[in-house]
Amino acid sequence: MTVKRPGRKAVWGACAVLAGVLLAGLTASVLLGTVTVSADAVARIVAWHLTGQGEPTWSASQDTVVWNLRLPRALLAALVGAGLAVSGAATQALVRNPLADPYVLGLTYGAAVGAVAVTVTGIAPLGGASAGVAAFLGALCAFAVVYALARAGGALAPLRLVLAGMAVTYALSGVTSFLVLQADDPGTTHSVLFWLFGSLAEADWASLGLPALVLAATMLALLAQARPLNALLLGDETAAGLGVPAARLRRHLFLLVALLTGVMVALAGGVGFIGLIVPHAARLLVGSDHRGLLPVAALAGAAFLVLVDIAARTALHPQELPVGVVTSVIGAPLFLWLVHTRARDTTGL
Amino acid sequence: MTSLILRDVHVTIGTTPVVTGVSLTAPSGGRVGIVGPNGSGKSTLLRAVYRHLPLAGGSITVGGEDLWALTPRRAAQLVAALPQETRSDFDVTVWEMAAMGRTPHKRPFAADTERDVAVVADALAHAGVAHLAGRRFTTLSGGERQRVLLARALAQQAPVLVLDEPTNHLDVRHQFDLLGLVTSAGTTVVAALHDLNLAAAYCDHVYVLAAGRVVADGPPYEVLTPELVREVFGVDAHVTSVPGTDAPHLILRPAAGGPTTR
Secondary structure (H helix, E strand, O other), X not given: OOOOOXXXXXXXXXXXXXXXXXXXXXXXXXXXXXXXXXXXXXXXXXXXXXXXXXXXXXXXXHHHHHHHHHHHHHHHHHHHHHHHHHHHHHHHHHOOOOOOOHHHHOHHHHHHHHHHHHHHHOOOOOHHHHHHHHHHHHHHHHHHHHHHHHEEOOEEOHHHHHHXXXXXXXXXXXXXXXXXXXXXOHHHHHHHHHHHOOOOOOOOHHHOHHHHHHHHHHHHHHHHOHXXXXXXXXXXXXXXXXXXXXXXXXXXXXXXXHHHHHHHHHHHOOOOOHHXXXXXXXXXXXXXXXXXXXXXXXXXXXXXXXXXXXXXXXXXXXXXXXXXXXXXXXXXXXXXXXXXXXXXXXXXX | OOOEEEEEEEEEEOOEEEEEXXXXXXXXXXXXXXXXXXXXXHHHHHHHHOOOOOOOEEEXXXXXXXXXXXXXXXXXXXXXXEOOOOOOOXXXXXXXHHHHHHHHHOOOOOOOOHHHXXXXXXXXXXXXXXXXXXXXXXXXXHHHHHHHHHHHHXXXXXXXXXEEOOOOOOOHHHHHHHHHHHHOOOOEEEEEOOOHHHHHHHXXXXXXXXXOEXXXXXXXXXXXXXXXXXXXXXXXXXXXXXXXXXXXXXXXXXXXXXXXXX
């Protein structure tokens, strides 16, 4: 009897479509905004900066808006979206729960305490970069605490990870609220809240290198482990039988997730729901095999956040919304719909 | 063909010694059953063989190679396992599930080769689940799931196959089917079994475990005696034989005079 391998779900197709959406989103993001710049001018500005070709016929403010504000911001949105989505996919394998996101590990509020402490106290030894650096350090501290709490006999048990992450999240969200209430200056409170809900407003060219590097490195490390990650989904015993030491893999995975989430959160604040919704949607498209899931989730996350950022900038123009608010407002109903269809699919209800 | 040899194996969970000095030999191509009451250490012993639990003492060799001195990947090329628990919180198709058996044969970034595809297709066909290849694992019945998991273990192409209570939750016919498939695969088989009669029918050598030690071993008709069953399991047994074979068959009933304690 011969068996035909069932048709592989179209990973390449999904990647091609998502890459197209991402490119269209990036283009729209650079074209749209308060200052009107014609598409033609945008194209010439970008071409001039990239190749040095062409005559500068545009104003200095147009140049600044397109090249120094919109383009880096759109690219940061793509990087952060991709980073959070990949981080979410990895977290779901780490705690073996398709409904987990990187924030259950307590990293976000660790970052929040760091950033808010700098903003509220005004102590900024590193100048403008202080909040970001403090956020990253805060995320790493939260990571260390969760790691220590979740460690039992050298292994990181999924349930212990989630419980430790939740405990740390609650404790740190209390600290964050306290710090915010201590700030009597409404401007400070506003900027803190803006950070908590996620913002890409700080984007500039200098802020793109680090997330790009970290995203590329962690993506490579995760893809190298794609088959062991698949085995991890089946439980520690089965993984062991397939030559995958679950305890060791989970430690690597936690480190990668902490690094990736820490960097993204430090740059863009608490952008919610991408880490949960996007990997989930990617699974619906291409299945649970990480070899296809990780690239599809990365592209989908990038495209999603670029589009969300356009909405955040333009929906209540001239006021700007925090991107996290938009992702949550779009994300929550989408999530409920996914849970609903998933429950129907697996239980036959 | 390759033999599996356990020498004086100790396994400790937390600080509790669960397996204390088990020696066991599964000759090449042999079919070895491990029986014993709940908590006797059957699963724990097997978990040390497929490297889920570390050894606290003793050694395990496959074809002369020290299993615990190998990399996890290499060890899984020698021993395939069908553990009791396989989680399925994530959507996985039957094909993907069986293809995971190739994991220990693949290096990072290596793509599936034609040979991988052929091996997985053969394994599914041997386990009789080729027609389910496109289905989602979670939608299968208990009997189908167990056969898909067996296909995964077969796709691993390891000379030793370890099974932990493979017939749990299966009806009588599926129990026979599964053990028939396992014993016809031609590998060295070590299986923990609850059902003494299945052990008697499908194994050529039986080890009886109690409180983490081997209390008896040998061919089923020598080992599964009324005296041993009463002593180890605390029930009365009447031994007959399966017509047309030399396999013993046990008729079990509650011990006369109520439960016994050893």
